[in-house]
Amino acid sequence: MHQKHILGVSVSQGSNEECLVERESILRIKEEIRVESDEIPPNSQFGTFRFTVDHNLQNLTSEITAYRNISLSQGSMKNGRIKLLKKEKLCTGVCSAVFSQNNILISWYNERQVLAVDFSLNLRSSVSLNGNPRDITVDDLGRVFVSLPDQREVVEIDMITKSVKTLFSTVVKCYGILWMKDKFMITSGDKIESYHHDGIKQKEIQTKNTWHMCCKQNEETLLYPKTDTVIEKSELTNEKSLFRQPGANLRGIDTDVEGNIYTVGTNSRKLYQLSPDGSLLQEVNFDELFNLKSLWKVCLNDKNNIVVTTCNGDVALFEIVCTYKP
Known part of the structure; x- marks a missing residue:
């Protein structure tokens, strides 16, 4: 029903x-x-419950003169343990990922494909492209967009019909792509450009060694690694340095439902969890714990799941097991 x-x-x-x-x-x-339906015993009986109001209780709230404060336990992702659920070598070379409804979409650069896998990392479908997809993003309606840097194009993919439509061409090679508040953010490494959905270029930001971006929950502020530094940038403010990890070579970046920031270092082989203001909450050595090297992209959904991709085709799905405090 x-x-x-x-x-x-x-x-x-x-x-x-x-x-x-x-x-x-x-x-x-x-x-x-x-x-589940077959598990219901054949002799089960179903009934209807009728709920009525006890008139003696209707004025209860007006008769109570004081309440005792009640404190409920809440889960905290910032103190949560990162648990590996599944790891598979789904690609060869660089791959990026994004959550899309019940799927994880993966751009396979070397084989010019976009893969759709389930939460067990089993392949559901794939779409072939005329170029090498470097990054992938989805909008609020679930539409899927991919960057093709060699063609300098942004294309839209329909994973159901397996159709591919060119949206617009970019001035620079479009490596990283992000849908952010009705516009596309494109990064070429040393420059971030914003494009209207019809392909008209709007603004640009000079940067350095920047390949991935994400936005804060208000969708007004852009976050991106700049070599070894996490930068916060809104349209009304200058760049603000939130976190620096010398030698890490920071790459992928995303935020969780609580606003905490996650970024990975391809050289350090670590995932860094930061508070919304950039304070280091925890760092996890993915090489020692999960045998993951050359970390590339990180993305999260609203169910405490994390996907980390690498430059050698490994894709790993994790869960943040929240710590509960009174």
């Missing part, structure tokens, strides 16, 4: 693409629902 309701809303209010996405999501859990 829940899936039927979701599909009904999609048909009445959504686009054709959104309907197809919901249809595919329902089909993927069809077998799971059937198994």
Whole structure:
């Protein structure tokens, strides 16, 4: 009934693409629902419960003169343990990743493909491109965009129909790509440029050794590694240095639901977790713990999952096991 309701809303209010996405999501859990249904004993009885209001309790709140403060335990990601769920060599060479609904999308640079894998890192589908995809991003509607630096193009990919559409050409080689508040942010290493969705260039920022970007939760502030430094930059302010790790060669960067910042060092082989103001919360040696080297891209979803990709094709999925405090 829940899936039927979701599909009904999609048909009445959504686009054709959104309907197809919901249809595919329902089909993927069809077998799971059937198994759960089969587990219900055949002699089970279903009944209806009728809830009524006890009139003696209606004025209860007005009769209470004092309350005792109640403190609930909350999970803290900043103190959480990073747990490896799965690691696979899905590609060869540089690969980037992004979460998209129930999938993880991976740009495979060497083989000119974008892969869609599930949360067990099993391949679901792939799309072939006419260029080498370096980075990947999704917008608020779930549309998928990929940067093709050799062609200096940004393309849109439909993972269902496996179609590829060129959106616009860029002035510089578009290595890193980020959808940020109705515009594209493109980085070429020494320059960050913003483009309107129709391909009109808006602004540019001079930088150095910058390949990936993310935005803070308000989507007004850009975060990016600049060699060994994490930079914060909004349209109204100058660059602000939040964190520096000499020799780390920082690459991928993203934030979690609490605003904490995550970045990886390709030379240090570590993941760094920072507070929203840039204070170091913890660092994790991925080489020693998980045998992951040449760290490249990091991305998070709203369910405490982290994906880390490398320059040699390894893709690893992690979970932040939150620490609960009273």
